[in-house]
Amino acid sequence: MSQILILVALVAAIVFVTARLKISPVLALLGAALVGAFAYRIPVADVISTITTAFGGTLGNIGLVILFGTMIGVILERSGAAIAMADWLIKILGTRFPNLTMTVIGYIVSIPVFCDSGYVILNSLRKAITVRTGVSTLATAIALMTGLYATHTLVPPTPGPLAAASELGVENLGLLIALGLPVAALAALAAMLFANRFLHRPVELVPTAEEDEIDHTYEELRASYGVLPKAFPAFLPILVPLVLICAASVARIPSRPLGQGVPFDIITFVGTPVIALVIGLIAAAGLLRGNGRLGAFNTQIDEAIRVSAPILLITASGAAFGAVLAASPLMDVLGSSLSGLGIGLAVPFLVAAALKTAQGSSTVALVTTSALVAPLLDSLGLGSEMGATLAVLAIGAGAMVVSHANDSYFWVVSRLSRIPVATAYRTLTVATGIEGVTAFAAIFGLGLVLL
Template sequence: MALVLILVALIVFIVLSTTRLKLHPFLSLLAAALIAGFAYQLPPGEILKIVSTGFGGILGYIGIVITLGTVIGIILERSGAAITMAETVIRLLGQRFPTLTMSIIGYLVSIPVFCDSGYIILNSLKNALAARMKVSVVAMSVALATGLYATHTFVPPTPGPIAAAGNLGLETSLGLVIAVGLVVALVTAFAGMLWANRFLRQDDHQLLEEAPSELLADSVDFEALKARYGKLPSAFQAFAPIFVPIVLICLGSIAVFPSSPLGDGLVYDLLSFLGQPVAALLVGLALACTLLKSDDKRQEFHDYIVDGLVAAAPILLITGAGGAFGAILKATPLGDYLGSTLSALGIGLLMPFIVAAALKSAQGSTTVSMVTTSALVAPMLGQIGLDSEMGRVLTVLAIGAGAMTVSHANDSYFWVVTQFSRMKVTTAYRAQTMATLIQGVVGIITVWLLSLVLL
């Protein structure tokens, strides 16, 4: 029992230090790792060695993937590719299903672009569509926000799923995480869209801080936004840096199946190399370079790399500290104790979901929630029957479902959605926070149903 009380105290420390003391999650997780080492009475001379090994181990592979994914996202964001993606979806779907259109746009854009940035980029487009289709701004805002949130939480190369996959030993199985994650993300995006439809015909005068006419008057800014990007990239140029790496990673995963479905010759060698996430994202980065359009492309590319490194740095540090925390926990008897206790309860995938949801709701960061929870549950997967490859994949997605439950006032994304949509805070809790609760619950139900088939 003392083992569990120490763990609870460590989680409380992480939450309070990041929320009340405003300590950066990197320092909070690192401090928690050191405290855990002493609290669980590991040999003092080994604690720092375990911390360093855990930190370096997770970043040795995942770190490059996170950095490349962030740089690709920066290029897509700055080049206007996100706008092209949105317009392509609108041309395909037309204007008959406004919230569905908005949800799909969010679902696609957030695979490489952070959900916060994606929302800001697409805000003017969302307002323009609401005005053109004569529907509620609130409904369109929630549909966009939940579409973005779904792939941000479930689909690599966004940092949370990648870090969780790394902690759970899935560095070479990201194709499987992507494939199953896209399905779960699609279901949760659809659930968010259905909730958004509740507000489709409601009076925005009662839901927004300012009159809809004033807000929608800003929709003309969308044309100005497009003009600021100059000539927009083609649909192929916009989508290729995202989907070519995903296809390569999935084909690479298929190539290395024990049954050798693609043979063992040149095709196998090529796909087993290009299908590795680092190689696939390097291909994506090369394709993203076709989006460069200044006269001095070398300097433009250099600037994007610098911006990407700056954006990736805190994520890398948090991920590494989470790996250090996980390494310390693996070195203690906690995993065996919790594993045997939880396996007796028979809650399986619900355990990582509940832990991630508690952390997300308490401290606000989806990435921190996924990193911390995956580090916590990694030592006990064998005891709760999830130690197979697919069991680990489903555990990542269960953690993702928890890490989206719920987005409220301590989450920066909540305020991005609220402020850019001009929602009243009470409206945002009813619309956006409730939507993320529904997405999380639908997400874990979907993962559980998949487990009945796949495990």
């Protein structure tokens, strides 16, 4: 029991110092790793090597993948490709079903682009569709928010799922993508049905303050990017890595359906996540135009490095914390107590949901939960490749539950949409809860069939 109490105290300390004291999650996780090492009486000579080996190994395994994925997202955002994708989807879907349109746009854009940035980019489009169709701002805000949120926590190359996959030793990202896309779609659909309840429900919007940023129209936003990329080149940086990674996963099936020898070597090489994302980055660089495109490329790469650095450090720090737990007697205690309960996928989901709700950051919830759960996979009956993959998705589902005042995304959506805070709690927060629970229900169903 004392081993479990130490774990509870460490997790509570991480939540407190990150949520209340606003201390960096990097320091919180590393501090918890160091304190936990002594609390669990790991030999002093092994403490530093345990922490640094896990920290460095994680950066080596996942660092370039997160970095290149972030670079693609930043270029898509800054080049106007996200707007070009949205324009194309509107032409296909029309404005007859505004919530469906916003959900699909958010679902696609957030695969490489952070959900916060995606909402900022697409908010003018959302407002234009809202005015054109005469529906409630509240409905389209919920639909766009949850569409973005679904793939943000469930589908690589978004950094959160990538980090969790690395922590849990999931190497087959093609399988993770193949399962994550339909689960995210189902979760987004459930949230969209909730949003439909508010299609014609009026809401009193918060007045725009003078100090708020200028409220651009969608036409002004499009004009600010100059000539937008065509739809096909805009989608390529997303589609190419996903197709290559999935093709490599298919090629590795024992029956070798895509051939052997040189074809197999080529497909598996270009389908390696790092190489696939490099190719996606090359496709994204082709979106930059004009005489200053080299300078723009360098600027956006610098920005991507700044954006990805905290994620990389949080991921590596979470790995260090997990390594300490794995080296402690705690694993034997938890293993013996959990193995007979048969709760499997519920553990990563509930832990992630508790951490997300308590401290607000989906990324921190994903990384911390995966660090906690990784040593327990065998005890939970999730030690196989499929089990670990479903565990990553369960953590992603938990990282949606729920978005409220301690989550920056909650404020991005409510403020840009001018939704009163009390109304946001009753709608935005509830929608993320529905989305996360729906995602977990789908994952649990997959577990019954595939495990």
